[in-house]
Amino acid sequence: MEASDSAGNVVGFGETNIPTRFVESAQFEVFGSTAPDFQPNPFSYEPVTDAEPSTVVFSDLATISGLEVGTTGATSSVSGDPSCWLLTNRGDVGIGGSVQIFNGDTAAVSVRTAAAPATSSSCVVRVGEGSATFTVRTRSADLVPDAFVFAAQPNVEPGSVVVSNSIHVSGIDAAVSIRVSNGQYSVNGGGYISTASTVRNGDRVIVRHRASAVYRSAVTTRLSIGTASADFTSTTRAADTTPDALAFLAQTDVALSSVRVSGEGVISGIEIPVSIGVLNGSYSINGGLFTSARGTVSNGDRIRIRHTASDAFSTTVTTRVAVGSVIAEFRSTTLAADRVPDPFVFEDAVLRAPILPRHASNVITVAGINAPSSITISGDPEAMYSVNGQPFTNDPGKVRNGDRVQLRNRIPLLDLKPRVLSVDATLTIGGVSDTWTVSTLPR
Numbered sequence: 001m002e003a004s005d006s007a008g009n010v011v012g013f014g015e016t017n018i019p020t021r022f023v024e025s026a027q028f029e030v031f032g033s034t035a036p037d038f039q040p041n042p043f044s045y046e047p048v049t050d051a052e053p054s055t056v057v058f059s060d061l062a063t064i065s066g067l068e069v070g071t072t073g074a075t076s077s078v079s080g081d082p083s084c085w086l087l088t089n090r091g092d093v094g095i096g097g098s099v100q101i102f103n104g105d106t107a108a109v110s111v112r113t114a115a116a117p118a119t120s121s122s123c124v125v126r127v128g129e130g131s132a133t134f135t136v137r138t139r140s141a142d143l144v145p146d147a148f149v150f151a152a153q154p155n156v157e158p159g160s161v162v163v164s165n166s167i168h169v170s171g172i173d174a175a176v177s178i179r180v181s182n183g184q185y186s187v188n189g190g191g192y193i194s195t196a197s198t199v200r201n202g203d204r205v206i207v208r209h210r211a212s213a214v215y216r217s218a219v220t221t222r223l224s225i226g227t228a229s230a231d232f233t234s235t236t237r238a239a240d241t242t243p244d245a246l247a248f249l250a251q252t253d254v255a256l257s258s259v260r261v262s263g264e265g266v267i268s269g270i271e272i273p274v275s276i277g278v279l280n281g282s283y284s285i286n287g288g289l290f291t292s293a294r295g296t297v298s299n300g301d302r303i304r305i306r307h308t309a310s311d312a313f314s315t316t317v318t319t320r321v322a323v324g325s326v327i328a329e330f331r332s333t334t335l336a337a338d339r340v341p342d343p344f345v346f347e348d349a350v351l352r353a354p355i356l357p358r359h360a361s362n363v364i365t366v367a368g369i370n371a372p373s374s375i376t377i378s379g380d381p382e383a384m385y386s387v388n389g390q391p392f393t394n395d396p397g398k399v400r401n402g403d404r405v406q407l408r409n410r411i412p413l414l415d416l417k418p419r420v421l422s423v424d425a426t427l428t429i430g431g432v433s434d435t436w437t438v439s440t441l442p443r
Contacts, residue, residue, distance in 0.1 A: 038074050038128030041066030043107075045125075045134035051113045052139065053173070058087075059109040059134040064101050064127055073100030074128030076107065083112035084123035101127055109134040117141035117173045145225050146171035150232035156211045162219075162234040163208045169199050169225060176226035183209035183221030183232070199225060207232050215239035215272065244269035246321070246328035253335040254309045260317075260332040262305040267323060273298045274324035281307035281319030281330070297323060305330040313337035313371060335370065339430040342368035346407055346427065346436035358382075359438050361407035366429060372398040373430035375405070382410040383425030383436075399429060407436050 043062035051057050067074050077098040078086035085092055087108040091099045101107065109123045113136050120137040148167040156162050175198040178185065184192035185207045187199055192208060199205065209221045211234050220233045248262040273296040276283065282290040284304045285297060297303065307319045309332045316333040344364040351359065366373075376396045377385050384392035386406045387399055399405065405427065412421035422439040 035068075036070060036072070037066075037068030038130075039066065040064050040074065040103075040127050040130040042130065042132075043127070044132050045109060047135040047137070049137050050139040051136050053113055053117055053119075054115045056083075056110055056112050057136045059123075061106045061108050062125075062132065064105050064107060065103050067101075067103045067128060069102065069128070073102050075099075076101040076125070076127045078109065078123055078125055080123040080133075081111050081121040083110075083121070085110045086123075086125055111136055113138050141174040142172055143174060143176050143226050144171065145169055145176065145228045147228060148225070148230050150207065150223070150230050152232075153234040155237040156234045158211060158215060158217075158236045159213045160211050161208060162211050164206055164221075164232040166204050166206045167230075169201055169203045169205065172201050172226065175200050177224075178205070179224050180207060181222045181224075182219070183207050183223075185223055209234070212236050239271040241270055241272060241274050241324050243267055243274065243323050243326045246323060246326060248305055248328060248330040250331040250333070252333045254332045256309060256313065256334050257311045258309045260307055260309050260330075262330040264302050264304055265328065267297050267299055267301045267303065270299050270324065275322075276303070277322045278305070279320045279322075280317070281305055281321075283321055307332065310334050337371035339369050339371050339373040341366050341373060341401075341429050341432050343432060344405075344429070344434055346434050348437040348439070350439045350441065351411060352441040357411060358408055359411050361409075361436050363404050363406045366399050366401055366403045366405060369401045369430060372400050374428075375399045376428050377407070377425055378428070379425040379435070380409055380423040383423075384408050385427055405429075409436070409438050411438060412440050 043064065045059040045062065048057050075098050076086060076088065077093065078084045079095060082095055085094050086099065087110060088099055088101060089106050090101060093099050107125055107127065109125055111121050111123050111134065114121055117138050118140050120135055123134045125132050125134065150164045150167065153162055177196055178199045179196040180194055184194045185205055186192045187197070188204050205223065207221050207223050209219055209232070212219050215236050216238050218233055218235045220231050222229055222231050246265045248265055251260055254260055275294060276297045277294045278292055282292045284290045284306070285295070286302050290306050305319050305321055307317055307330070310317050313334055314336045316331055319330045321328050321330070346361045346364065349359055349361070374396060375385065375398065377383050377394050384394045384407070386392045386408070387397065387403050392408050407425050407427060409423055409425045412423050422437050424435050424437050426433050426435040
């Protein structure tokens with residue numbers, strides 16, 4: 001047989017391989033007619049406590065004395081735990097074996113400890129009619145597990161079920177309690193529970209919980225195994241605050257100084273309310289009042305933009321609205337200036353024997369322009385025009401759409417010749433002209 005001593009050295013016992021620590025001079029006595037005495041002097045073994053489970057433990061050495069056995073020796077054996085061995089300088093025997101021992105011989109015991117903690121194993125050594133017991137008790141159960149860690153999980157979806165990494169229970173000798181707060185756990189792939197239970201060394205444990213419904217918010221589950229505990233934390237992702245692009249259709253050829261309202265834009269792509277602000281205009285949310293003050297909008301809100309068009313022709317006004325980090329523009333451009341009027345006609349006048357020195361034309365209304373247009377008169381030096389009943393003049397001026405214009409000219413004087421006399425006046429507005437003729441007939 002071979003076994004290991006407490007230092008880990010391999011030692012053997014047997015008639016042909018006696019450990020040196022057991023070798024001592026054998027003492028032999030020659031008896032005469034005296035009866036043998038198989039009762040040795042008392043011997044004992046120190047008990048061993050706090051031994052590791054499932055290990056081989058050796059007793060101390062006992063030296064046998066007090067025998068009166070002549071040359072036959074005292075029969076020695078071991079009983080008790082099945083793993084017990086009697087180790088002597090004359091040989092090693094296990095349960096059921098025996099060896100003859102004499103005074104001065106040494107005897108020790110080896111036994112394999114129990115696999116369970118706080119459990120005793122005993123070996124009884126018998127030498128002739130004497131005996132001694134060697135007892136080994138394993139250490140108390142280790143109920144303090146090794147530390148374990150759950151990896152935190154960031155950027156999880158709000159309201160989702162979040163499952164941790166698995167951990168293995170280690171460092172314990174017996175079942176210990178397991179409990180959870182603010183979540184559930186599963187052992188070895190079983191169903192998830194939230195009630196307390198027990199786990200053993202080597203068990204695999206996973207925890208889970210429901211993530212917060214709020215963005216950028218943490219939920220923590222604490223798992224306790226025996227006296228050790230660890231937290232599993234998940235944190236929801238940040239809310240999306242970047243809206244989808246907004247576009248407002250530009251308006252062209254709008255009237256000067258008119259109030260312009262954009263088409264409707266729908267806010268999309270955000271998960272929480274974001275700020276809204278406007279520059280050079282106002283906005284309305286969901287048909288509400290227009291305002292230029294800063295506010296907030298939510299996903300699905302409908303907004304419109306409003307501003308006043310320029311008072312100048314061919315001029316663009318731009319209103320910018322900022323929704324979160326997105327900027328959109330609404331533009332309106334006024335119509336181009338039209339200074340060319342519709343054609344107009346002054347009816348020629350034919351007079352017979354006029355008695356007045358001057359004659360006035362019919363009145364025309366300026367039409368077809370949207371901006372002031374120049375007005376001039378040419379022809380007869382005495383030709384003049386009047387706008388909207390104002391005094392007649394031949395100076396260049398300006399007229400507007402809807403103005404009423406009348407001409408006046410001298411009447412040509414007849415002479416002794418039988419002929420028609422005429423004078424002309426040409427009025428030009430924005431490049432459009434008409435000539436008015438005043439004629440006198442002979443008497």
